[in-house]
Amino acid sequence: MDGSVALWMFAAVCGLLMLGYPVAFTLAGTALLFAAVGTIAGGFDPAFLEALPGRLFGTISNVTLIAVPLFVMMGVVLEKSKVAEELLESMSALLGRLPGGLAISVVIVGMLLAASTGIVGATVVTMGLLSLPTMLRAGYGPSIATGTICATGTLGQIIPPSIALVLLGDILSSAYQQAQLEMDVFNPQTVSVGDLFVGAIIPGLLLVGIYCLYILGMALLRPQSVPPIKTRTMSWGKLLHGLVPPLILIAVVLGSILAGAATPTEAAGVGATGALLLAAIRGEVNRSKLQEIVSSTLETTAMVFMILIGAAVFSLVFRGFGGEELIQAFFADLPGGVFAATLLVMVVIFALGFVLDFIEITFVVVPIVGPILLMMGVDPVWLGIMIAINLQTSFLTPPFGFALFYLRGVAPDSVPTSAIYRGVIPFIFIQLLMLAALWIWPELATWLPSKL
Numbered sequence: 001m002d003g004s005v006a007l008w009m010f011a012a013v014c015g016l017l018m019l020g021y022p023v024a025f026t027l028a029g030t031a032l033l034f035a036a037v038g039t040i041a042g043g044f045d046p047a048f049l050e051a052l053p054g055r056l057f058g059t060i061s062n063v064t065l066i067a068v069p070l071f072v073m074m075g076v077v078l079e080k081s082k083v084a085e086e087l088l089e090s091m092s093a094l095l096g097r098l099p100g101g102l103a104i105s106v107v108i109v110g111m112l113l114a115a116s117t118g119i120v121g122a123t124v125v126t127m128g129l130l131s132l133p134t135m136l137r138a139g140y141g142p143s144i145a146t147g148t149i150c151a152t153g154t155l156g157q158i159i160p161p162s163i164a165l166v167l168l169g170d171i172l173s174s175a176y177q178q179a180q181l182e183m184d185v186f187n188p189q190t191v192s193v194g195d196l197f198v199g200a201i202i203p204g205l206l207l208v209g210i211y212c213l214y215i216l217g218m219a220l221l222r223p224q225s226v227p228p229i230k231t232r233t234m235s236w237g238k239l240l241h242g243l244v245p246p247l248i249l250i251a252v253v254l255g256s257i258l259a260g261a262a263t264p265t266e267a268a269g270v271g272a273t274g275a276l277l278l279a280a281i282r283g284e285v286n287r288s289k290l291q292e293i294v295s296s297t298l299e300t301t302a303m304v305f306m307i308l309i310g311a312a313v314f315s316l317v318f319r320g321f322g323g324e325e326l327i328q329a330f331f332a333d334l335p336g337g338v339f340a341a342t343l344l345v346m347v348v349i350f351a352l353g354f355v356l357d358f359i360e361i362t363f364v365v366v367p368i369v370g371p372i373l374l375m376m377g378v379d380p381v382w383l384g385i386m387i388a389i390n391l392q393t394s395f396l397t398p399p400f401g402f403a404l405f406y407l408r409g410v411a412p413d414s415v416p417t418s419a420i421y422r423g424v425i426p427f428i429f430i431q432l433l434m435l436a437a438l439w440i441w442p443e444l445a446t447w448l449p450s451k452l
Helices: 003-017 023-041 047-061 065-080 083-095 101-117 118-138 142-157 165-180 193-221 236-258 262-280 287-320 324-335 339-353 356-376 379-393 402-410 419-442 443-451
Strands: none
Touching: 003 023, 003 287, 003 324, 003 339, 003 356, 023 047, 023 287, 023 356, 047 287, 065 083, 065 101, 065 165, 065 262, 065 287, 083 101, 083 118, 083 262, 083 379, 101 118, 101 142, 101 193, 101 236, 101 324, 118 142, 118 402, 142 193, 142 379, 142 402, 142 419, 165 193, 165 356, 165 379, 193 236, 193 262, 193 379, 193 443, 236 262, 287 324, 287 356, 324 356, 339 356, 339 379, 379 419, 379 443, 402 419, 419 443
């Protein structure tokens, strides 16, 4: 058998996922089936699977990945304890009287919530339930309201501390070391999750700023679509009570990483503990709510790690069939060099974002193409930020974007699906502009990590 069997295996996985089969079991089951047939036919060496126990032990002993359940818990606590709801009320009271002020409030609160959860579905659903009815009652056009919520929900891919960046950072760290060893660099440099967090700050804040500028532009050009709202007067004490605690929590988590005082895992522990303390101070912690928090955290964490195990099986079998060498040879022969190779990878990842979540793409695609691009001289931090924004754009793009489906599930029937599709188009262009800017000026992602 030649390396094309690996590509058939990849195509089979994509086909089964589109049919709705569970991701983790599809990855592992398809790989083991191909491995069994290949072993019988003499085209696969089962010795490759002997590395699986070591891979799995490396996963469960990986300190970086402990940040995943801790950040998930932090986000779930902030959602269940109504911190996000109070934060939105406070921001609306501050900005709602301005044209477009409610939409800007949604962007800022969604950014903070996205930074806390890092999960697109959770942020879109939460913001859809909290803010969409209010925006529609205030007279906002359905397109601008739904587009703002969807775009804000996907910020969890790029705004640190993000689970997507934790997983990407861990995979890219391994890929970068593998690439340097392949190039006979036996004292390899490292790239960490913290590097990706720092690299994402400028692009993430730029995206949020451009979103707000777009909304202000709509307020000037089409004020009837983003009218000011009448908000009840809120005392400064209540405003500060809603705004300050979550802002301090996120600032402490992110600031400790940037200052080098804590690793992402340690900062995630501080974030989860701080969120629980916030909820307790507000009187939002009881037995049933704690059960909800723990159950939701456990479900999300179990899903992530089951996919990681399935991806480990898949990558070993893919390598055993010679898929890695096949792709490496393809990129080496591709006209246009590193530019064409990077562009092709971005297009493929964008297309896969229609059918796969960021976790599957991070665990399955990045380990295959990452080492090859890094051997060609691509900066790992820049590559990680490009992949994150690329997936963020893919999750917004009609007709298959995940964020659109999540919002459709909680939006009232009076909001047509076509309005959601129309609403996200300006934000897609904004994100494509950000991708183009990052391509032209990689320093947007690499300058701050180099300084820190």
